Amino acid sequence: MDKERISPRQLTFLVISFTIGSWIVLPSGIEAWQNLWLIMFLSLGQGLGFAYLALLLFRRHPGKTLFEIHEIVYGPLFGKLFSLLFLWFFLQTGAGALAVFVTLLKTTVFTTTPDLALLIPWVIIVVYGCRRGIEVIARSNEPLVLATIGLIIASVFLVLNIFERENLLPLFNLPLSAVLWNSLGIAVFPFGQNVLFLMLLPKVNQPQKVMGAVFRGMVLAGLLLSLLQFLAVGVLGKVGELFVFPTYEFYRMINIGEVLTRLELIPLLNFLTMGFIKIMLCVYTMAVGTAQLFNLRAVQPLFFPLGILILLLTRQIYPSISLHLQYIKDVQPYFGLFFCLLLPLLTLGMSFLRGGPQREMAS
Amino acid sequence: MTKANDAGRRRLWWKKSLWLLLLFIMVFTSGCWDRRELENLAVVLGMGLNHTPGGEGYEVSFQIVRAAQIKSPGVSSGGGEKMRPFWILRSSGPTVFEAIRNATFQSSRRLFLSHSQVLVINEAVAREGLTPALDFFIRDHEPRLSLWLLLTAEDPVQIFDASAGLEMVSSQAISDLLQQYHLTSKIRPVRLAEYVRLIMAKTTANTLPVIRTIENAGKKEFYFEGTGVIKGDKLVGFLDPIETRGLLWVLGEVQGGVITFDVPGKKGKATLEIFTSSSTVTVQVKADKIHVKIEVQVRSGLGNQTTYTDLSTPDQFKKLETRQAEVIKGEIEAALAKAREYGADIFGFGQQLYGHDNRAWQRLAADWERHFREATVEIKVKAVLVELGLTTRPVLD
Numbered sequence: 001m002d003k004e005r006i007s008p009r010q011l012t013f014l015v016i017s018f019t020i021g022s023w024i025v026l027p028s029g030i031e032a033w034q035n036l037w038l039i040m041f042l043s044l045g046q047g048l049g050f051a052y053l054a055l056l057l058f059r060r061h062p063g064k065t066l067f068e069i070h071e072i073v074y075g076p077l078f079g080k081l082f083s084l085l086f087l088w089f090f091l092q093t094g095a096g097a098l099a100v101f102v103t104l105l106k107t108t109v110f111t112t113t114p115d116l117a118l119l120i121p122w123v124i125i126v127v128y129g130c131r132r133g134i135e136v137i138a139r140s141n142e143p144l145v146l147a148t149i150g151l152i153i154a155s156v157f158l159v160l161n162i163f164e165r166e167n168l169l170p171l172f173n174l175p176l177s178a179v180l181w182n183s184l185g186i187a188v189f190p191f192g193q194n195v196l197f198l199m200l201l202p203k204v205n206q207p208q209k210v211m212g213a214v215f216r217g218m219v220l221a222g223l224l225l226s227l228l229q230f231l232a233v234g235v236l237g238k239v240g241e242l243f244v245f246p247t248y249e250f251y252r253m254i255n256i257g258e259v260l261t262r263l264e265l266i267p268l269l270n271f272l273t274m275g276f277i278k279i280m281l282c283v284y285t286m287a288v289g290t291a292q293l294f295n296l297r298a299v300q301p302l303f304f305p306l307g308i309l310i311l312l313l314t315r316q317i318y319p320s321i322s323l324h325l326q327y328i329k330d331v332q333p334y335f336g337l338f339f340c341l342l343l344p345l346l347t348l349g350m351s352f353l354r355g356g357p358q359r360e361m362a363s
Numbered sequence: 364m365t366k367a368n369d370a371g372r373r374r375l376w377w378k379k380s381l382w383l384l385l386l387f388i389m390v391f392t393s394g395c396w397d398r399r400e401l402e403n404l405a406v407v408l409g410m411g412l413n414h415t416p417g418g419e420g421y422e423v424s425f426q427i428v429r430a431a432q433i434k435s436p437g438v439s440s441g442g443g444e445k446m447r448p449f450w451i452l453r454s455s456g457p458t459v460f461e462a463i464r465n466a467t468f469q470s471s472r473r474l475f476l477s478h479s480q481v482l483v484i485n486e487a488v489a490r491e492g493l494t495p496a497l498d499f500f501i502r503d504h505e506p507r508l509s510l511w512l513l514l515t516a517e518d519p520v521q522i523f524d525a526s527a528g529l530e531m532v533s534s535q536a537i538s539d540l541l542q543q544y545h546l547t548s549k550i551r552p553v554r555l556a557e558y559v560r561l562i563m564a565k566t567t568a569n570t571l572p573v574i575r576t577i578e579n580a581g582k583k584e585f586y587f588e589g590t591g592v593i594k595g596d597k598l599v600g601f602l603d604p605i606e607t608r609g610l611l612w613v614l615g616e617v618q619g620g621v622i623t624f625d626v627p628g629k630k631g632k633a634t635l636e637i638f639t640s641s642s643t644v645t646v647q648v649k650a651d652k653i654h655v656k657i658e659v660q661v662r663s664g665l666g667n668q669t670t671y672t673d674l675s676t677p678d679q680f681k682k683l684e685t686r687q688a689e690v691i692k693g694e695i696e697a698a699l700a701k702a703r704e705y706g707a708d709i710f711g712f713g714q715q716l717y718g719h720d721n722r723a724w725q726r727l728a729a730d731w732e733r734h735f736r737e738a739t740v741e742i743k744v745k746a747v748l749v750e751l752g753l754t755t756r757p758v759l760d
Binding site for chain 2: 111166239242252
């Protein structure tokens with residue numbers, strides 16, 4: 001189990017799909033809709049900052065997961081407490097993605113299908129994927145990410161006839177406070193959620209390449225999302241902020257000579273795969289974390305109960321899309337900041353205060 | 364040793380086959396949860412919106428295709444009565460959605476709205492505000508944003524009931540007709556998506572084409588005439604066909620059509636065919652006064668003349684070009700005068716300002732009606748005559 005290894009390249013791909021994950025269908029920072037593609041760069045900068053801090057932590061404690069670092073830094077009791085908090089964070093991230101995709105499917109394609117009929121197969125596949133291990137997830141993720149990149153690049157050509165430059169204007173019409181708030185919203189979701197990878201970094205076979213791999217993944221994901229957002233604004237204009245799922249609506253607008261229309265299901269399927277990877281990573285990480293928290297020897301038996309847990313809690317945590325939207329807008333920036341910046345920063349600070357022998361091992 | 368291995372392999376083979384079988388069963392026996400078969404659907408091509416006779420709720424009318432009748436047109440032999448290829452249904456309810464669902468009291472099949480092409484709205488509904496009436500069509504996943512919007516003073520059922528001309532169903536005919544608006548450029552076709560885009564621009568007023576029925580040889584037929592002006596989401600007035608083209612010139616949407624005027628200095632008329640046109644609108648704000656510059660460029664050709672003079676000389680061309688520019692300028696001015704009268708920014712000057720000088724827009728948007736009325740507008744038309752047709756002078760001059 002522990003002998004599983006992924007390459008830095010696979011890590012990059014995992015970061016891309018985890019970042020694109022559910023943001024692509026339910027974006028944060030929607031009030032800044034028209035300028036979102038620009039604000040994305042600001043958020044990417046902040047997100048890279050968060051990631052740098054987290055990676056510094058990994059550098060000080062190479063080969064250790066976040067939970068192991070917690071125990072080293074805070075001692076067994078408080079360490080476990082912090083780890084427990086993060087377990088909740090992973091659960092909520094996974095449940096959020098699951099809720100988004102179930103709602104998307106319910107409002108667009110499977111209108112009268114009950115939630116459970118969608119959730120159960122979904123969770124079965126997630127558990128199955130997790131049981132196969134991170135190597136398999138990482139390997140199967142590669143073609144999926146390539147397909148997503150291909151799709152987003154192809155959309156540039158599909159919307160040439162309906163893209164209007166005027167829709168992009170005005171470029172800067174928001175007060176500074178709104179720009180900062182919305183950029184923070186995007187910095188924590190999707191970029192900040194990458195803090196989850198602290199649990200997986202020890203599995204990378206070339207630890208010295210980890211930082212580059214993570215950064216490359218985040219930048220690439222940021223560029224892709226910004227490009228997609230740029231196209232969506234150019235096509236939908238200001239109307240885009242009206243929609244719950246703007247990206248879906250964007251693909252609905254494609255119309256080439258009345259022949260190539262109604263393509264929305266193809267991107268939908270593609271984004272579903274990104275969502276799968278994201279949820280799978282969340283469940284996988286939760287299992288690894290739980291095993292370490294309770295000093296269990298095997299991770300394998302945990303996937304199924306955790307799958308059931310996420311299945312049961314998704315609708316408890318996100319009962320409706322309107323609450324979900326409000327959560328993303330008003331709560332998530334604080335919540336995310338706590339987990340993506342404050343806690344890693346605190347741990348890093350404590351780790352420096354404690355000093356210790358780890359320093360020599362950092363290269 | 365080998366025997367045990369063999370048995371193990373066989374067991375594995377059995378296990379694999381069983382899984383494969385299960386997979387097959389899963390793939391081939393599953394169906395969609397909420398599948399809808401074609402024979403259980405009533406495919407709606409056109410919808411109409413009206414108030415209920417009592418006044419409170421909405422009455423929605425539907426034009427539903429009878430697919431069987433379309434497949435075999437004219438097969439009425441055997442004495443059987445030939446049905447029209449569509450069925451018109453009315454249904455009412457306190458909201459549009461409920462009215463649509465109430466249609467199942469009469470229709471044996473569930474209404475399927477994804478293929479509907481036109482939405483005909485009664486003027487009374489439009490006068491009261493379109494937002495509550497159109498919310499369903501934007502929110503629900505079934506109707507598409509490519510729906511054509513139309514206004515009518517009559518009951519929408521009258522429009523659906525009218526003869527469809529060469530088509531089978533009038534909704535189809537209307538949709539086809541709107542897409543060739545460029546033959547006259549005196550209609551401005553508007554899709555639901557465009558309506559939503561403009562209404563979200565806040566300062567811009569919408570326009571919707573007006574349709575009505577006329578009597579022709581004892582048969583009812585539909586007819587397009589003019590444009591309704593929607594300020595905010597309420598109908599405030601109308602433009603006639605010429606004013607509509609004035610609007611289209613400014614929007615750069617004139618992609619064809621003909622233009623007729625008296626030949627300068629001669630007795631008789633000339634009709635020019637418009638090939639292409641383009642427009643540039645610039646809006647500037649100086650000391651909270653709005654100055655608009657409209658530049659229109661037109662390419663056209665001589666299509667018809669009723670004078671006996673040779674109009675093909677460069678000298679005559681020059682005169683025709685100048686006259687044509689004046690006529691176009693007149694059309695734009697007529698549209699502008701109406702728009703000022705209604706206080707409705709149908710040209711999207713505000714939207715232009717929103718994009719290029721957002722600070723000024725934010726300052727002026729609250730009182731846009733007044734600013735729009737007081738704006739100084741400078742119109743420049745550059746008309747170029749490029750073609751003659753197949754002849755030079757008229758046969759007798």
